[in-house]
Amino acid sequence: MATPVDSPVIEVTDLVRKFGDRTVINDISFNVRRGETLVIMGGSGCGKSTLLRHIIGSMKPTSGSVKIFGQEITTMNEREIASVRRRFGMLFQSGALLASLTVGENVALPLLQHTENSADEIEEIVEEKLQMVGLSGFEDLKPAEISGGMKKRVGLARALALDPELLFSDEPTSGLDPIMTAVVDQLTLKLTHGEHLTAVVVTHDMTSAFRIATRMIMLGHGSIVAQGTPDEIRNSLNPEVQQFINGQADGPIPLNLSQDEHEHHQHVKPRPFIGARHRFHRKTA
Ligand SMILES: Nc1ncnc2c1ncn2[C@@H]1O[C@H](COP(=O)(O)OP(=O)(O)OP(=O)(O)O)[C@@H](O)[C@H]1O
Ligand SMILES: [Mg+2]
Structure with missing residues:
Protein backbone atom coordinates (compact mmCIF):
# COMPACT_ATOMS: atom_id res chain seq x y z
CA MET A 1 0.00 0.00 0.00
CA PHE A 88 10.08 -1.23 8.91
CA GLY A 89 13.14 -2.35 10.84
CA MET A 90 13.48 -2.24 14.59
CA LEU A 91 16.67 -2.24 16.61
CA PHE A 92 15.70 -3.04 20.19
CA GLN A 93 17.47 -1.49 23.16
CA SER A 94 18.66 -4.89 24.34
CA GLY A 95 19.61 -6.04 20.84
CA ALA A 96 17.05 -8.85 21.28
CA LEU A 97 19.09 -11.44 19.39
CA LEU A 98 18.04 -15.07 19.59
CA ALA A 99 20.70 -16.79 21.69
CA SER A 100 20.38 -20.16 19.98
CA LEU A 101 21.01 -18.74 16.50
CA THR A 102 24.31 -17.56 15.05
CA VAL A 103 24.93 -13.91 14.14
CA GLY A 104 24.26 -14.75 10.48
CA GLU A 105 21.05 -16.64 11.26
CA ASN A 106 19.80 -13.74 13.39
CA VAL A 107 20.29 -11.30 10.51
CA ALA A 108 18.70 -13.79 8.09
CA LEU A 109 15.59 -14.20 10.23
CA PRO A 110 13.45 -11.38 8.74
CA LEU A 111 14.45 -12.51 5.24
CA LEU A 112 13.31 -16.06 5.97
CA GLN A 113 10.09 -14.79 7.53
CA HIS A 114 9.12 -12.19 4.96
CA THR A 115 10.71 -13.06 1.61
CA GLU A 116 10.93 -15.92 -0.86
CA ASN A 117 14.65 -15.33 -1.41
CA SER A 118 16.88 -18.35 -2.05
CA ALA A 119 19.47 -19.44 0.51
CA ASP A 120 22.24 -17.97 -1.68
CA GLU A 121 20.46 -14.63 -1.96
CA ILE A 122 19.90 -14.53 1.78
CA GLU A 123 23.55 -15.31 2.44
CA GLU A 124 24.58 -12.47 0.16
CA ILE A 125 22.26 -9.98 1.89
CA VAL A 126 23.41 -11.11 5.34
CA GLU A 127 27.03 -10.59 4.30
CA GLU A 128 26.23 -7.13 2.89
CA LYS A 129 24.39 -5.99 6.05
CA LEU A 130 27.08 -7.34 8.38
CA GLN A 131 29.68 -5.51 6.33
CA MET A 132 27.69 -2.27 6.71
CA VAL A 133 28.03 -2.50 10.48
CA GLY A 134 31.67 -3.61 10.40
CA LEU A 135 31.06 -7.26 11.30
CA SER A 136 32.06 -9.25 8.23
CA GLY A 137 33.35 -12.65 9.20
CA PHE A 138 31.38 -12.94 12.45
CA GLU A 139 28.45 -14.85 10.89
CA ASP A 140 29.09 -18.11 12.68
CA LEU A 141 29.47 -16.84 16.23
CA LYS A 142 26.65 -17.05 18.74
CA PRO A 143 25.42 -13.90 20.55
CA ALA A 144 27.07 -15.14 23.77
CA GLU A 145 30.43 -15.10 21.97
CA ILE A 146 30.38 -11.43 20.93
CA SER A 147 30.57 -8.18 22.91
CA GLY A 148 27.63 -5.98 23.90
CA GLY A 149 28.48 -3.38 21.26
CA MET A 150 28.76 -6.08 18.61
CA LYS A 151 25.32 -7.40 19.57
CA LYS A 152 23.95 -3.88 19.03
CA ARG A 153 25.46 -3.81 15.56
CA VAL A 154 24.10 -7.27 14.70
CA GLY A 155 20.70 -5.96 15.83
CA LEU A 156 21.13 -3.04 13.45
CA ALA A 157 22.14 -5.33 10.57
CA ARG A 158 19.01 -7.40 11.25
CA ALA A 159 16.85 -4.24 11.37
CA LEU A 160 18.22 -3.28 7.94
CA ALA A 161 17.90 -6.76 6.41
CA LEU A 162 14.68 -6.02 4.54
CA ASP A 163 15.84 -2.57 3.33
CA LEU A 257 11.19 9.50 40.49
CA SER A 258 8.46 12.12 40.19
CA GLN A 259 6.58 13.14 43.34
CA ASP A 260 3.58 11.07 42.22
CA GLU A 261 5.68 7.98 41.70
CA HIS A 262 7.40 8.49 45.03
CA GLU A 263 4.06 8.70 46.81
CA HIS A 264 2.78 5.74 44.88
CA HIS A 265 5.77 3.66 45.91
CA GLN A 266 5.29 4.61 49.55
CA HIS A 267 1.79 3.14 49.46
CA VAL A 268 2.96 -0.12 47.99
CA LYS A 269 3.92 -2.61 50.69
CA PRO A 270 7.27 -4.21 49.92
CA ARG A 271 6.93 -7.85 48.97
CA PRO A 272 8.58 -10.15 51.53
CA PHE A 273 11.77 -11.61 50.12
CA ILE A 274 11.59 -15.16 51.40
CA GLY A 275 15.13 -16.06 50.42
CA ALA A 276 16.64 -13.18 52.37
CA ARG A 277 14.54 -13.79 55.46
CA HIS A 278 15.48 -17.42 55.42
CA ARG A 279 19.13 -16.48 55.16
CA PHE A 280 18.93 -13.90 57.94
CA HIS A 281 17.28 -16.32 60.32
CA ARG A 282 19.26 -19.39 59.42
CA LYS A 283 21.67 -19.20 62.38
CA THR A 284 19.03 -18.67 65.05
CA ALA A 285 16.33 -20.95 63.63
N1 LIG B 1 5.10 -3.55 30.86
C1 LIG B 1 5.21 -2.60 31.78
N2 LIG B 1 4.51 -2.67 32.94
C2 LIG B 1 4.60 -1.70 33.87
N3 LIG B 1 5.38 -0.61 33.75
C3 LIG B 1 6.10 -0.48 32.63
C4 LIG B 1 6.06 -1.47 31.58
N4 LIG B 1 6.89 -1.07 30.59
C5 LIG B 1 7.43 0.10 31.00
N5 LIG B 1 6.94 0.45 32.21
C6 LIG B 1 7.29 1.67 32.96
O1 LIG B 1 7.26 2.76 32.09
C7 LIG B 1 8.28 3.69 32.42
C8 LIG B 1 9.06 4.02 31.18
O2 LIG B 1 9.85 2.91 30.78
P1 LIG B 1 10.68 2.92 29.44
O3 LIG B 1 11.35 1.61 29.31
O4 LIG B 1 9.80 3.35 28.34
O5 LIG B 1 11.75 4.07 29.77
P2 LIG B 1 12.89 4.66 28.85
O6 LIG B 1 12.62 6.12 28.69
O7 LIG B 1 13.05 3.86 27.63
O8 LIG B 1 14.17 4.49 29.82
P3 LIG B 1 15.72 4.12 29.46
O9 LIG B 1 16.34 5.39 28.96
O10 LIG B 1 16.27 3.74 30.80
O11 LIG B 1 15.72 3.00 28.48
C9 LIG B 1 9.10 3.07 33.53
O12 LIG B 1 8.71 3.66 34.74
C10 LIG B 1 8.72 1.61 33.49
O13 LIG B 1 8.75 1.04 34.77
MG1 LIG C 1 14.50 2.59 26.95
Whole structure:
Protein backbone atom coordinates (compact mmCIF):
# COMPACT_ATOMS: atom_id res chain seq x y z
CA MET A 1 0.00 0.00 0.00
CA ALA A 2 1.68 3.20 -1.14
CA THR A 3 1.58 6.24 1.09
CA PRO A 4 1.20 9.64 -0.61
CA VAL A 5 4.66 11.21 -0.71
CA ASP A 6 3.86 14.25 1.44
CA SER A 7 1.72 12.58 4.09
CA PRO A 8 3.44 11.74 7.38
CA VAL A 9 4.97 8.29 7.71
CA ILE A 10 3.96 8.24 11.38
CA GLU A 11 1.11 10.14 13.02
CA VAL A 12 0.80 9.89 16.79
CA THR A 13 -2.32 11.58 18.15
CA ASP A 14 -3.36 12.05 21.79
CA LEU A 15 -1.51 8.90 22.83
CA VAL A 16 -2.01 7.85 26.45
CA ARG A 17 -0.63 4.76 28.18
CA LYS A 18 -1.21 3.92 31.80
CA PHE A 19 0.27 1.03 33.74
CA GLY A 20 -2.14 0.65 36.66
CA ASP A 21 -2.61 4.17 37.94
CA ARG A 22 0.73 5.36 36.59
CA THR A 23 0.60 7.38 33.37
CA VAL A 24 3.77 6.71 31.41
CA ILE A 25 2.64 8.34 28.16
CA ASN A 26 0.53 11.39 28.85
CA ASP A 27 -1.29 12.67 25.78
CA ILE A 28 1.50 12.81 23.24
CA SER A 29 1.01 13.94 19.63
CA PHE A 30 3.59 14.31 16.87
CA ASN A 31 4.19 13.40 13.23
CA VAL A 32 7.21 12.03 11.42
CA ARG A 33 7.65 12.99 7.77
CA ARG A 34 9.31 10.94 5.08
CA GLY A 35 13.11 11.24 5.10
CA GLU A 36 13.27 12.75 8.56
CA THR A 37 15.53 11.50 11.32
CA LEU A 38 13.59 12.14 14.47
CA VAL A 39 15.61 11.79 17.65
CA ILE A 40 13.64 11.11 20.81
CA MET A 41 15.51 11.90 24.00
CA GLY A 42 14.77 12.21 27.69
CA GLY A 43 15.82 10.84 31.04
CA SER A 44 15.97 7.17 31.88
CA GLY A 45 12.50 5.78 32.57
CA CYS A 46 10.66 8.70 30.98
CA GLY A 47 8.89 6.41 28.50
CA LYS A 48 10.97 6.43 25.31
CA SER A 49 11.05 2.67 24.77
CA THR A 50 7.39 2.41 25.75
CA LEU A 51 6.54 5.06 23.16
CA LEU A 52 8.43 3.13 20.46
CA ARG A 53 6.64 -0.11 21.41
CA HIS A 54 3.31 1.64 20.91
CA ILE A 55 4.35 3.04 17.55
CA ILE A 56 5.37 -0.40 16.24
CA GLY A 57 2.18 -1.98 17.52
CA SER A 58 3.73 -4.32 20.07
CA MET A 59 1.86 -2.52 22.88
CA LYS A 60 -1.70 -1.20 22.83
CA PRO A 61 -2.38 2.28 24.20
CA THR A 62 -4.90 3.18 26.87
CA SER A 63 -6.26 5.71 24.35
CA GLY A 64 -5.19 7.64 21.29
CA SER A 65 -4.11 6.80 17.79
CA VAL A 66 -0.93 5.75 15.96
CA LYS A 67 -0.95 5.70 12.18
CA ILE A 68 2.00 4.25 10.38
CA PHE A 69 2.07 4.54 6.58
CA GLY A 70 -1.45 5.97 6.96
CA GLN A 71 -2.82 2.85 8.66
CA GLU A 72 -4.11 2.77 12.22
CA ILE A 73 -1.88 0.30 14.03
CA THR A 74 -3.47 0.39 17.48
CA THR A 75 -6.51 -1.60 16.37
CA MET A 76 -4.69 -4.08 14.10
CA ASN A 77 -4.47 -7.77 14.89
CA GLU A 78 -1.15 -9.63 14.82
CA ARG A 79 -1.50 -10.68 11.18
CA GLU A 80 -2.18 -7.11 10.03
CA ILE A 81 0.70 -5.77 12.11
CA ALA A 82 3.00 -8.37 10.54
CA SER A 83 2.27 -6.99 7.07
CA VAL A 84 3.17 -3.45 8.21
CA ARG A 85 6.23 -4.80 10.03
CA ARG A 86 7.53 -6.00 6.67
CA ARG A 87 8.13 -2.30 5.85
CA PHE A 88 10.08 -1.23 8.91
CA GLY A 89 13.14 -2.35 10.84
CA MET A 90 13.48 -2.24 14.59
CA LEU A 91 16.67 -2.24 16.61
CA PHE A 92 15.70 -3.04 20.19
CA GLN A 93 17.47 -1.49 23.16
CA SER A 94 18.66 -4.89 24.34
CA GLY A 95 19.61 -6.04 20.84
CA ALA A 96 17.05 -8.85 21.28
CA LEU A 97 19.09 -11.44 19.39
CA LEU A 98 18.04 -15.07 19.59
CA ALA A 99 20.70 -16.79 21.69
CA SER A 100 20.38 -20.16 19.98
CA LEU A 101 21.01 -18.74 16.50
CA THR A 102 24.31 -17.56 15.05
CA VAL A 103 24.93 -13.91 14.14
CA GLY A 104 24.26 -14.75 10.48
CA GLU A 105 21.05 -16.64 11.26
CA ASN A 106 19.80 -13.74 13.39
CA VAL A 107 20.29 -11.30 10.51
CA ALA A 108 18.70 -13.79 8.09
CA LEU A 109 15.59 -14.20 10.23
CA PRO A 110 13.45 -11.38 8.74
CA LEU A 111 14.45 -12.51 5.24
CA LEU A 112 13.31 -16.06 5.97
CA GLN A 113 10.09 -14.79 7.53
CA HIS A 114 9.12 -12.19 4.96
CA THR A 115 10.71 -13.06 1.61
CA GLU A 116 10.93 -15.92 -0.86
CA ASN A 117 14.65 -15.33 -1.41
CA SER A 118 16.88 -18.35 -2.05
CA ALA A 119 19.47 -19.44 0.51
CA ASP A 120 22.24 -17.97 -1.68
CA GLU A 121 20.46 -14.63 -1.96
CA ILE A 122 19.90 -14.53 1.78
CA GLU A 123 23.55 -15.31 2.44
CA GLU A 124 24.58 -12.47 0.16
CA ILE A 125 22.26 -9.98 1.89
CA VAL A 126 23.41 -11.11 5.34
CA GLU A 127 27.03 -10.59 4.30
CA GLU A 128 26.23 -7.13 2.89
CA LYS A 129 24.39 -5.99 6.05
CA LEU A 130 27.08 -7.34 8.38
CA GLN A 131 29.68 -5.51 6.33
CA MET A 132 27.69 -2.27 6.71
CA VAL A 133 28.03 -2.50 10.48
CA GLY A 134 31.67 -3.61 10.40
CA LEU A 135 31.06 -7.26 11.30
CA SER A 136 32.06 -9.25 8.23
CA GLY A 137 33.35 -12.65 9.20
CA PHE A 138 31.38 -12.94 12.45
CA GLU A 139 28.45 -14.85 10.89
CA ASP A 140 29.09 -18.11 12.68
CA LEU A 141 29.47 -16.84 16.23
CA LYS A 142 26.65 -17.05 18.74
CA PRO A 143 25.42 -13.90 20.55
CA ALA A 144 27.07 -15.14 23.77
CA GLU A 145 30.43 -15.10 21.97
CA ILE A 146 30.38 -11.43 20.93
CA SER A 147 30.57 -8.18 22.91
CA GLY A 148 27.63 -5.98 23.90
CA GLY A 149 28.48 -3.38 21.26
CA MET A 150 28.76 -6.08 18.61
CA LYS A 151 25.32 -7.40 19.57
CA LYS A 152 23.95 -3.88 19.03
CA ARG A 153 25.46 -3.81 15.56
CA VAL A 154 24.10 -7.27 14.70
CA GLY A 155 20.70 -5.96 15.83
CA LEU A 156 21.13 -3.04 13.45
CA ALA A 157 22.14 -5.33 10.57
CA ARG A 158 19.01 -7.40 11.25
CA ALA A 159 16.85 -4.24 11.37
CA LEU A 160 18.22 -3.28 7.94
CA ALA A 161 17.90 -6.76 6.41
CA LEU A 162 14.68 -6.02 4.54
CA ASP A 163 15.84 -2.57 3.33
CA PRO A 164 13.09 -0.92 5.36
CA GLU A 165 11.47 2.41 4.51
CA LEU A 166 11.37 3.19 8.18
CA LEU A 167 13.91 2.37 10.89
CA PHE A 168 13.33 2.46 14.62
CA SER A 169 16.45 2.37 16.77
CA ASP A 170 16.37 2.27 20.55
CA GLU A 171 19.75 3.41 21.87
CA PRO A 172 21.69 2.25 18.79
CA THR A 173 25.00 3.59 20.07
CA SER A 174 24.89 2.81 23.79
CA GLY A 175 27.79 0.53 24.61
CA LEU A 176 29.68 1.47 21.45
CA ASP A 177 33.06 3.19 21.52
CA PRO A 178 33.25 6.70 19.97
CA ILE A 179 34.59 5.44 16.66
CA MET A 180 31.94 2.75 16.29
CA THR A 181 29.32 5.33 17.32
CA ALA A 182 30.49 7.51 14.46
CA VAL A 183 30.32 4.52 12.09
CA VAL A 184 26.73 3.76 13.10
CA ASP A 185 25.79 7.47 12.86
CA GLN A 186 27.33 7.73 9.40
CA LEU A 187 25.40 4.67 8.34
CA THR A 188 22.16 6.27 9.57
CA LEU A 189 23.03 9.51 7.74
CA LYS A 190 23.89 7.63 4.55
CA LEU A 191 20.65 5.68 4.63
CA THR A 192 18.46 8.68 5.46
CA HIS A 193 20.11 11.04 2.96
CA GLY A 194 20.83 8.73 0.10
CA GLU A 195 18.04 6.22 0.29
CA HIS A 196 15.22 8.28 1.77
CA LEU A 197 14.96 6.15 4.85
CA THR A 198 12.88 7.65 7.64
CA ALA A 199 14.39 7.04 11.06
CA VAL A 200 13.16 7.34 14.63
CA VAL A 201 16.09 7.08 16.99
CA VAL A 202 15.95 7.03 20.77
CA THR A 203 19.22 8.09 22.30
CA HIS A 204 20.90 9.50 25.39
CA ASP A 205 24.04 10.19 23.43
CA MET A 206 23.96 13.91 22.68
CA THR A 207 26.93 13.86 20.29
CA SER A 208 25.18 11.22 18.26
CA ALA A 209 21.79 12.94 18.55
CA PHE A 210 23.03 16.25 17.17
CA ARG A 211 24.98 14.46 14.46
CA ILE A 212 22.01 12.61 12.98
CA ALA A 213 18.81 14.47 13.91
CA THR A 214 16.80 16.55 11.51
CA ARG A 215 14.27 17.05 14.30
CA MET A 216 14.29 16.33 18.02
CA ILE A 217 11.70 15.61 20.66
CA MET A 218 12.51 15.69 24.34
CA LEU A 219 10.22 13.72 26.64
CA GLY A 220 9.73 14.29 30.35
CA HIS A 221 6.98 13.33 32.79
CA GLY A 222 5.30 11.38 29.97
CA SER A 223 4.86 14.50 27.84
CA ILE A 224 6.76 16.37 25.16
CA VAL A 225 8.93 18.94 26.96
CA ALA A 226 10.38 20.43 23.79
CA GLN A 227 10.61 19.75 20.08
CA GLY A 228 12.34 21.37 17.16
CA THR A 229 15.31 21.31 14.85
CA PRO A 230 18.71 20.58 16.41
CA ASP A 231 19.45 24.33 16.37
CA GLU A 232 16.18 25.16 18.07
CA ILE A 233 16.86 22.56 20.77
CA ARG A 234 20.45 23.75 21.21
CA ASN A 235 19.21 27.32 21.67
CA SER A 236 16.15 26.39 23.74
CA LEU A 237 15.52 28.63 26.72
CA ASN A 238 13.88 25.73 28.56
CA PRO A 239 16.16 24.93 31.53
CA GLU A 240 15.18 21.23 31.42
CA VAL A 241 16.40 21.02 27.83
CA GLN A 242 19.65 22.81 28.66
CA GLN A 243 20.25 20.57 31.67
CA PHE A 244 19.68 17.45 29.60
CA ILE A 245 21.68 18.33 26.50
CA ASN A 246 24.59 19.64 28.58
CA GLY A 247 24.47 16.72 31.01
CA GLN A 248 24.32 18.79 34.20
CA ALA A 249 23.61 17.18 37.55
CA ASP A 250 21.93 20.30 38.93
CA GLY A 251 18.79 21.67 37.36
CA PRO A 252 15.03 21.33 37.17
CA ILE A 253 15.01 17.62 36.26
CA PRO A 254 14.64 15.63 39.49
CA LEU A 255 17.26 12.95 40.03
CA ASN A 256 14.70 10.55 41.39
CA LEU A 257 11.19 9.50 40.49
CA SER A 258 8.46 12.12 40.19
CA GLN A 259 6.58 13.14 43.34
CA ASP A 260 3.58 11.07 42.22
CA GLU A 261 5.68 7.98 41.70
CA HIS A 262 7.40 8.49 45.03
CA GLU A 263 4.06 8.70 46.81
CA HIS A 264 2.78 5.74 44.88
CA HIS A 265 5.77 3.66 45.91
CA GLN A 266 5.29 4.61 49.55
CA HIS A 267 1.79 3.14 49.46
CA VAL A 268 2.96 -0.12 47.99
CA LYS A 269 3.92 -2.61 50.69
CA PRO A 270 7.27 -4.21 49.92
CA ARG A 271 6.93 -7.85 48.97
CA PRO A 272 8.58 -10.15 51.53
CA PHE A 273 11.77 -11.61 50.12
CA ILE A 274 11.59 -15.16 51.40
CA GLY A 275 15.13 -16.06 50.42
CA ALA A 276 16.64 -13.18 52.37
CA ARG A 277 14.54 -13.79 55.46
CA HIS A 278 15.48 -17.42 55.42
CA ARG A 279 19.13 -16.48 55.16
CA PHE A 280 18.93 -13.90 57.94
CA HIS A 281 17.28 -16.32 60.32
CA ARG A 282 19.26 -19.39 59.42
CA LYS A 283 21.67 -19.20 62.38
CA THR A 284 19.03 -18.67 65.05
CA ALA A 285 16.33 -20.95 63.63
N1 LIG B 1 5.10 -3.55 30.86
C1 LIG B 1 5.21 -2.60 31.78
N2 LIG B 1 4.51 -2.67 32.94
C2 LIG B 1 4.60 -1.70 33.87
N3 LIG B 1 5.38 -0.61 33.75
C3 LIG B 1 6.10 -0.48 32.63
C4 LIG B 1 6.06 -1.47 31.58
N4 LIG B 1 6.89 -1.07 30.59
C5 LIG B 1 7.43 0.10 31.00
N5 LIG B 1 6.94 0.45 32.21
C6 LIG B 1 7.29 1.67 32.96
O1 LIG B 1 7.26 2.76 32.09
C7 LIG B 1 8.28 3.69 32.42
C8 LIG B 1 9.06 4.02 31.18
O2 LIG B 1 9.85 2.91 30.78
P1 LIG B 1 10.68 2.92 29.44
O3 LIG B 1 11.35 1.61 29.31
O4 LIG B 1 9.80 3.35 28.34
O5 LIG B 1 11.75 4.07 29.77
P2 LIG B 1 12.89 4.66 28.85
O6 LIG B 1 12.62 6.12 28.69
O7 LIG B 1 13.05 3.86 27.63
O8 LIG B 1 14.17 4.49 29.82
P3 LIG B 1 15.72 4.12 29.46
O9 LIG B 1 16.34 5.39 28.96
O10 LIG B 1 16.27 3.74 30.80
O11 LIG B 1 15.72 3.00 28.48
C9 LIG B 1 9.10 3.07 33.53
O12 LIG B 1 8.71 3.66 34.74
C10 LIG B 1 8.72 1.61 33.49
O13 LIG B 1 8.75 1.04 34.77
MG1 LIG C 1 14.50 2.59 26.95
